[in-house]
Amino acid sequence: MELHQLKYLVAVADLGSFTAAAADLHVSQSGVSAQVAKLEHELGHRLFDRRARSVSITDAGLEVLPHARAALASVTTIGTVSDELSGMMRGSLRLGTVIGCTVPGYLAGFAAFRRSYPGVSVSVVEDNSDRLIVGLAAGRLDVALVAHAEDLPATITALTVIREPxxxxxxxxxxxxxxxxxxxxxxxxxxxxxxxxxxxxxxxxxxxxxxxxxxxxxxxxxxxxxxxxxxxxxxxxxxxxxxxxxxxxxxxxxxxxxxxxQTSLSLASASAPSAAARAMTAALTETLAPAR
Missing domain, CATH: 3.40.190.10 (Periplasmic binding protein-like II)
Structure with a gap:
């Protein structure tokens, strides 16, 4: 069992297809399928029912899924603790934003973070808010600026910066x-x-x-x-x-x-954020005025 197999398992479960998971992870569809099949062989259980036009998670997959999420989160936490012990901020950060974001303060906060933490590489994903929220909940994003008309999932911590009709x-x-x-x-x-x-x-x-x-x-x-x-x-x-x-x-x-x-624009982060995610959230919070 390898970590990337668990990552593929979670992505297929969240996105509903091997093709979508491969696109999200920037790997080949055949690679995702092969690694999930290897994981199934090792565990001795089918994790997904594969049909011509759809994929659904099995009961065994539903049992394994939360443990896979926990394992991936633990690996992230180990890296965070290591960085904090060495007094360094490094590694990578995945930041999501609504498409074409021009909110005053967003770019200023992003620039402030880059000046303070040049050792952290930041990948930016622009997408519809529904997919950004799924990405946060699944651990594929660390921080995201999302627009929503409903309450966010309880696993997501958020600061609302704009709220208007x-x-x-x-x-x-x-x-x-x-x-x-x-x-x-x-x-x-x-x-x-x-x-x-x-x-x-x-x-x-x-x-x-x-x-x-x-x-x-x-x-x-x-x-x-x-x-x-x-x-x-x-x-x-x-x-x-x-x-x-x-x-x-x-x-x-x-x-x-x-x-x-009302529609809200919120700065959101997943549970147990990394040190880099906490620093990015703090930098953006400084320049984004919270909604009243």
Missing amino acids: LAAVVPTDHPWADRDTVSCADLAEATVLSLPAGTGVRSALTATCAAAHVDVTPSVAAYSPEAVLALVELGSGVGVLTATMADGRATLVAIPVADSV
Whole structure:
């Protein structure tokens, strides 16, 4: 039994396929399959049921999985203790952020960490928040800046830095520009531009309109707020983002969405963070103002 086999086991279980696990770990799919098969042979139990189009974890796999997670976490802890005993900060850190993050303070905190700890190599992953949260819980990320409309899992420690409702963003000459609020019923009659499923904004939009018993499905889901705003400026539709995302656009106005579920941006870390993860969290906390 080898550590990388346990890592592959956890990745396949979390991501639901050998292909997705291989892509996440940057190894070949055949390598992941072969190593998991070797682990199964050594343990004498099938850990996954393999079908033509899907993979599901077996009862034996469910029994083994928490122990594999614990073993991987213990190895990380040993490295952290070693670094702390030697008074050095080194190693690697996996940092996740929402796609196209331009939050004031994020880059400043990142730069401060790099100046203080040049011996730590940092890999940055940009992704939708749902996948970042899964990555944190599975131990594939150390720290992440995530957007969410629901509470984060109990295993994740988080500091919320922004909390705000949704806004409909339109050009200053749009018929809605002078309105105090926009309802989900209004949005259902418009061409809506927003962010993809898995983002905090999209989750908040879905929850808000579900509570109003109105179906609002964006016609366009762009991966960055800047793309949505540019399309709104070109007259392609009504953007649904937050007011903060539209700051600084003199040609646009942000109108609150009535009875909106709030979306939050939080600095999150998994349980038992490494010394490097604690230092990165501290650096970002210094430059990101907590939400009130």
